[in-house]
Amino acid sequence: AALARAEEREQEIHSFLSIDGESALKRAGEVQKQIEDGTLTGPLAGVPAGIKDNICTRGMKTTCASKILENYNPTYTAEAVQKLEQSGAVVIGKTNMDEFAMGSTTETSYFGVTRNPWNPCHVPGGSSGGSCAAVAAGECSFALGSDTGGSIRQPSSFCGVTGIKPTYGTVSRYGLIAYGSSLDQIGPVARDVTDCAAVLDVIAGHDNKDSTSVARGSYDFSGALIDDVKDMKIGIPRDYFGSGLDPEVKDAIVRAAKVLEEKGADVEEFDLGLVDYAIPAYYVIASAEASSNLSRFDGVKYGYRAEGYDGLHGMYKKTRTEGFGAEVKRRIMLGSFVLSSGYYDAYYLKALKVKALIKQAFDRAFERYDIILGPVAPTTAPKLSSSLDDPLHMYLGDIYTISVNLAGLPGMSVPAGYDSKGLPIGMQLIGGCYKEKDIIRAAYAFE
Ligand code: GLN
Numbered sequence: 001a002a003l004a005r006a007e008e009r010e011q012e013i014h015s016f017l018s019i020d021g022e023s024a025l026k027r028a029g030e031v032q033k034q035i036e037d038g039t040l041t042g043p044l045a046g047v048p049a050g051i052k053d054n055i056c057t058r059g060m061k062t063t064c065a066s067k068i069l070e071n072y073n074p075t076y077t078a079e080a081v082q083k084l085e086q087s088g089a090v091v092i093g094k095t096n097m098d099e100f101a102m103g104s105t106t107e108t109s110y111f112g113v114t115r116n117p118w119n120p121c122h123v124p125g126g127s128s129g130g131s132c133a134a135v136a137a138g139e140c141s142f143a144l145g146s147d148t149g150g151s152i153r154q155p156s157s158f159c160g161v162t163g164i165k166p167t168y169g170t171v172s173r174y175g176l177i178a179y180g181s182s183l184d185q186i187g188p189v190a191r192d193v194t195d196c197a198a199v200l201d202v203i204a205g206h207d208n209k210d211s212t213s214v215a216r217g218s219y220d221f222s223g224a225l226i227d228d229v230k231d232m233k234i235g236i237p238r239d240y241f242g243s244g245l246d247p248e249v250k251d252a253i254v255r256a257a258k259v260l261e262e263k264g265a266d267v268e269e270f271d272l273g274l275v276d277y278a279i280p281a282y283y284v285i286a287s288a289e290a291s292s293n294l295s296r297f298d299g300v301k302y303g304y305r306a307e308g309y310d311g312l313h314g315m316y317k318k319t320r321t322e323g324f325g326a327e328v329k330r331r332i333m334l335g336s337f338v339l340s341s342g343y344y345d346a347y348y349l350k351a352l353k354v355k356a357l358i359k360q361a362f363d364r365a366f367e368r369y370d371i372i373l374g375p376v377a378p379t380t381a382p383k384l385s386s387s388l389d390d391p392l393h394m395y396l397g398d399i400y401t402i403s404v405n406l407a408g409l410p411g412m413s414v415p416a417g418y419d420s421k422g423l424p425i426g427m428q429l430i431g432g433c434y435k436e437k438d439i440i441r442a443a444y445a446f447e
Contacts, residue, residue: 068323078175096130125155150401157426291335
């Protein structure tokens with residue numbers, strides 16, 4: 001059914017970069033046998049999934065939506081995907097994204113844009129736009145995305161699906177092609193909270209192959225699916241409701257807060273602080289890490305190599321000039337600049353200090369509140385090609401999501417209504433470190 005649906009919708013939506021229907025059906029047959037003879041049980045057995053194309057899959061190309069990895073076939077499968085496969089999920093294909101996960105609209109993909117299933121004149125958001133559009137269009141039951149600065153939550157919000165960015169260290173990054181390693185996390189995108197929790201139960205876990213992986217006491221996220229928010233303390237940052245926020249988005253979030261209040265939660269406004277510093281700090285840190293991580297794409301070890309070059313340095317230069325798109329080059333240059341001697345202290349080190357202060361601001365807030373509630377993005381999904389010429393404007397759209405990555409916290413996007421154009425609006429729930437269960441519980445009660 002998922003493959004048939006994809007056949008119907010892909011021409012217009014283009015949420016997948018590759019679909020391997022034959023392997024998927026073969027795998028589904030094997031899973032069915034295992035279910036019948038009782039060797040495989042669990043909620044994901046036989047469930048069709050999409051995987052963002054920056055997550056390595058052996059036997060399926062993994063391109064990061066970049067020309068430089070156009071024909072890259074990984075020799076191994078990411079830990080998170082391996083866990084999904086062990087639990088019987090059936091991967092049907094790899095989903096489109098912004099090139100190397102840099103962007104907020106899925107328009108920087110070398111292989112063409114993905115369209116929003118709710119209205120194909122609009123973007124699906126990004127960078128996990130393909131994963132979110134695929135779930136919204138019913139082409140798979142869930143998908144994996146990655147979130148460095150909102151890339152699961154923002155497209156989930158724009159596509160009317162549910163997405164969770166777990167606490168840093170919860171899901172192994174082994175096999176996730178690095179963008180900003182200190183911020184990157186893999187997480188689930190699904191139709192509702194229950195499905196997201198079921199996927200997170202499976203993909204979370206300690207992994208020796210990722211040195212930042214954390215061994216947690218419990219991975220039973222589904223255990224938080226209880227319809228009860230009585231006495232839960234919810235803080236709403238006043239600073240998230242300034243002039244940049246679309247009034248329709250604001251109204252939807254205020255309504256959502258009322259619903260939770262009526263269900264017995266204790267809702268209160270507060271000043272989080274430092275909100276204006278999150279974007280500059282994030283773009284300095286993420287670009288710095290990206291410039292270092294992307295140095296491995298040099299035409300020698302992976303993927304594309306230019307032809308007709310002059311010497312080794314000529315080969316590097318021509319390969320990278322031809323292989324990377326404009327946004328990726330912009331980040332590499334910005335990152336190299338802020339890390340260069342003379343500017344390191346002024347920019348990179350300063351950004352790390354701001355990051356520490358942002359973390360402290362959240363720590364203080366979580367002394368008073370169980371969760372923080374606010375918008376995911378200032379607007380609903382913009383029209384196609386309205387963001388590309390103005391990168392700074394695009395970066396500003398990340399204001400509510402990126403501080404969560406800087407602080408390493410769990411955050412999720414939950415559908416909270418529609419604007420007057422019929423486009424979905426998401427609300428964001430942010431939890432304390434390792435407190436996914438609090439946001440899952442509130443999201444479930446809200447749904
Ligand atoms: N818009 C953010 C960026 O471009 C999103 C990144 C992400 O989460 N992958 O950096």
